[in-house]
Amino acid sequence: MSDQATPPADPDRLLVGDVGGTKTDLAVVSRRGGPRQMLALLRYASRDYEALEDVVREFLAEVGLEVQAACFAVPGPVAAGEAELTNLPWRLRESDLARALGLRRVWLLNDLVATAAAVPHLRPEELAVLQQGEPRTGGAIAVLAPGTGLGEAFLTFDGDAYRPQPSEGGHSSFAPASDLELELLRHMWRRFEHVSFERVASGIGIPNLYEFLRDVHGIPESAALAAALDDSNDRTRLIIEAATDPAAPDSLAVATVELFLHALGTESANLALKVLATGGIYLAGGIAQRLCSHIPTSGYLEALRRSGRFRSTLERVPIAIVKADVALLGVATEGLRLLGSDMS
Numbered sequence: 001m002s003d004q005a006t007p008p009a010d011p012d013r014l015l016v017g018d019v020g021g022t023k024t025d026l027a028v029v030s031r032r033g034g035p036r037q038m039l040a041l042l043r044y045a046s047r048d049y050e051a052l053e054d055v056v057r058e059f060l061a062e063v064g065l066e067v068q069a070a071c072f073a074v075p076g077p078v079a080a081g082e083a084e085l086t087n088l089p090w091r092l093r094e095s096d097l098a099r100a101l102g103l104r105r106v107w108l109l110n111d112l113v114a115t116a117a118a119v120p121h122l123r124p125e126e127l128a129v130l131q132q133g134e135p136r137t138g139g140a141i142a143v144l145a146p147g148t149g150l151g152e153a154f155l156t157f158d159g160d161a162y163r164p165q166p167s168e169g170g171h172s173s174f175a176p177a178s179d180l181e182l183e184l185l186r187h188m189w190r191r192f193e194h195v196s197f198e199r200v201a202s203g204i205g206i207p208n209l210y211e212f213l214r215d216v217h218g219i220p221e222s223a224a225l226a227a228a229l230d231d232s233n234d235r236t237r238l239i240i241e242a243a244t245d246p247a248a249p250d251s252l253a254v255a256t257v258e259l260f261l262h263a264l265g266t267e268s269a270n271l272a273l274k275v276l277a278t279g280g281i282y283l284a285g286g287i288a289q290r291l292c293s294h295i296p297t298s299g300y301l302e303a304l305r306r307s308g309r310f311r312s313t314l315e316r317v318p319i320a321i322v323k324a325d326v327a328l329l330g331v332a333t334e335g336l337r338l339l340g341s342d343m344s
Contacts, residue, residue: 127321
């Protein structure tokens with residue numbers, strides 16, 4: 001028996017997790033310390049485990065901290081306390097997780113809802129400002145995250161604080177905003193019954209744009225990049241690296257990234273107008289981070305501002321890139337709020 005007793009379960013402590021297809025980050029926070037003060041933080045390879053419960057049990061055994069509640073950000077829609085995860089064979093239900101882990105409460109959040117929850121709490125050094133704008137107090141905030149897919153969420157102000165809201169807007173129909181994009185849409189219709197913005201403005205979309213510009217628009221492909229793409233299971237990463245190579249940027253890759261950013265700008269405007277995001281537009285996710293230095297000189301902002309009579313409105317909206325992965329901060333922020341409400 002160990003001489004050091006396990007600390008008792010603290011009702012102020014909360015287990016939080018950012019669950020992804022590749023990795024799962026788990027941490028413990030407390031109401032006293034707040035969402036940024038992690039009492040423990042570890043990362044696990046998601047596919048090494050058959051269920052989320054297995055990851056959590058291993059984590060709690062390693063860190064020696066007991067909790068009474070947990071909140072997890074998961075990749076996929078959450079409805080009535082249930083979620084079927086993207087890229088993982090885990091089907092999660094809040095009540096089942098609470099029972100299996102011996103917890104009083106478990107909450108599930110969509111991962112973009114978690115990212116959105118972090119936005120109002122970000123520090124200046126965690127943002128790259130694209131447009132200073134004139135934020136309206138209490139105005140809605142739009143959040144887009146081009147990763148493997150195109151995640152979207154938004155925040156509304158309830159008179160006291162901003163509350164994150166879910167969206168599956170990335171799956172809305174792609175609307176061309178130029179002759180080139182109209183040609184792209186016609187090309188994509190030959191492959192897909194429904195062409196969403198995610199098909200063009202995301203990680204899975206970038207190879208589609210590359211092939212269109214090569215095969216239909218006639219931009220030559222370099223032999224070296226073609227060979228690398230044939231041997232890779234991450235074509236998006238290679239295309240972005242080729243486009244942003246400071247020594248010798250590849251012309252086809254550059255055109256691909258420019259078309260991607262133009263489509264992303266159009267969809268950023270769409271989301272901002274639908275929720276009237278006078279509080280700001282924020283780009284999150286790995287692709288936005290990798291293209292952080294290229295977005296300001298691309299066609300992204302002009303595509304976003306090209307909104308007819310609402311151009312002047314969008315020119316006043318603050319726009320920024322989130323420079324770090326903030327989903328864990330967001331799930332801790334929202335989870336601690338839920339924990340406080342549950343205890344009151």
